[in-house]
């Protein structure tokens with residue numbers, strides 16, 4: 365328990381160090397741009413594939429569970445749309461990114477720690493926490509909402525294709541369904557969640573990497589911890605945010 | 612001039628630096644020698660503030676360095692260059708970008724001026740035609756030399772080198788020693804070098820500090836080191852058979 369509180373305090377101290385004024389804004393701008401490519405753009409592929417199949421499965425599941433003549437079939441499209449927007453896209457995207465980006469960040473920063481690159485930055489009078497972590501936070505805060513949007517669109521398209529190909533719903537009904545009683549706030553809600561999740565992934569993973577002590581074994585452990593802790597926190601905040609935003 | 616006074620530091624209850632006092636003078640290559648694990652790296656890192664000392668004082672000229680805040684330390688650190696034991700080049704940057712990094716961060720130089728300075732520093736350490744290579748593509752000795760180039764890019768007043776020539780062949784090792792001594796004299800820097808290589812000691816040791824288990828046991832010059840009456844130092848100095856034979860023929 366004391367160790368937990370200790371870690372908790374250290375985490376917020378690190379955040380304090382991260383959010384101090386950068387030395388040269390132009391350099392941070394460049395760093396942020398390259399992190400966007402590295403942490404964001406490079407994940408578009410995996411997010412697309414997973415969202416497509418996720419959408420397909422959700423549509424088929426909804427269809428089989430509502431096989432009842434009283435329900436109009438366009439409800440399948442509506443159900444698919446709402447589950448994807450409300451829950452799956454933001455959460456699944458975040459969990460995938462926790463695995464991909466989180467371990468990546470932790471091992472990158474951890475390796476820099478054990479090979480004295482962080483010391484070298486500090487020696488030059490550079491605030492290593494700001495320099496290494498702030499661009500990553502900004503990049504993921506900007507890019508992850510985009511990834512979630514991509515996930516939503518691809519997921520719904522996947523659902524439509526799967527539904528039509530298996531014949532559980534006609535394309536017309538599906539399109540009618542996904543337009544029926546659409547609540548724009550759901551998108552806002554999804555974006556808010558995504559922003560929280562992005563912040564969790566980047567800061568928790570950076571924290572794990574930044575305080576690595578030892579050798580390459582420790583870097584490995586830190587990146588595992590980064591994935592586990594950020595995933596658990598994502599699921600926890602998912603519950604909290606759902607309660608706060610939808611009730 | 613750099614002065615450390617009565618500094619103490621322990622890790623997990625184990626004393627690594629025990630009441631260390633030492634002075635390093637400008638225009639000289641000051642050496643810290645000692646066996647592996649004796650506390651050389653820790654002493655160097657404590658002096659530059661990468662480890663927080665538990666008690667004692669560290670002076671850079673007339674400024675009490677260890678009591679400064681981050682911004683104050685940054686001001687002094689801009690005048691320091693450091694070569695780390697493992698080189699610590701930035702993996703994601705090329706040779707050229709590594710050396711240019713401090714210039715990018717702290718000067719308003721134009722790209723041409725920076726490139727010129729980078730090439731000057733790289734030439735100084737005999738690195739040519741490797742500007743676009745990444746650290747992973749360099750040999751250990753080349754990494755060390757690039758790291759020295761990076762350390763001197765901003766014309767530092769204080770230069771710290773942690774084992775600049777460990778793991779290098781004898782010729783390259785001498786080359787690096789020579790280089791360090793030359794730039795020290797040329798720019799009147801205060802240079803501190805960690806080493807356990809007796810060749811460097813005899814080559815460049817103008818002022819030598821011998822540290823053993825966190826305690827400074829002996830101080831002097833390379834002319835005095837062969838005739839000291841400190842037992843642990845003698846064991847260190849005459850560890851290899853060549854040196855032992857030399858001493859015998861001397862007596």
Ligand SMILES: Nc1ncnc2c1ncn2[C@@H]1O[C@H](COP(=O)(O)OP(=O)(O)OP(=O)(O)O)[C@@H](O)[C@H]1O
Pocket residue numbers: 622623627645646647648649650651652653654696807
């Ligand atoms: N971060 C650390 N945490 C705990 N103990 C440490 C740490 N760094 C160094 N030590 C301990 O401090 C002592 C001195 O280590 P140091 O790295 O200064 O040795 P050294 O003289 O530089 O040796 P070498 O010549 O092998 O580089 C060692 O006993 C080491 O175990």
Ligand SMILES: [Mg+2]
Pocket residue numbers: 651652653696773774
């Ligand atoms: Mg060492």
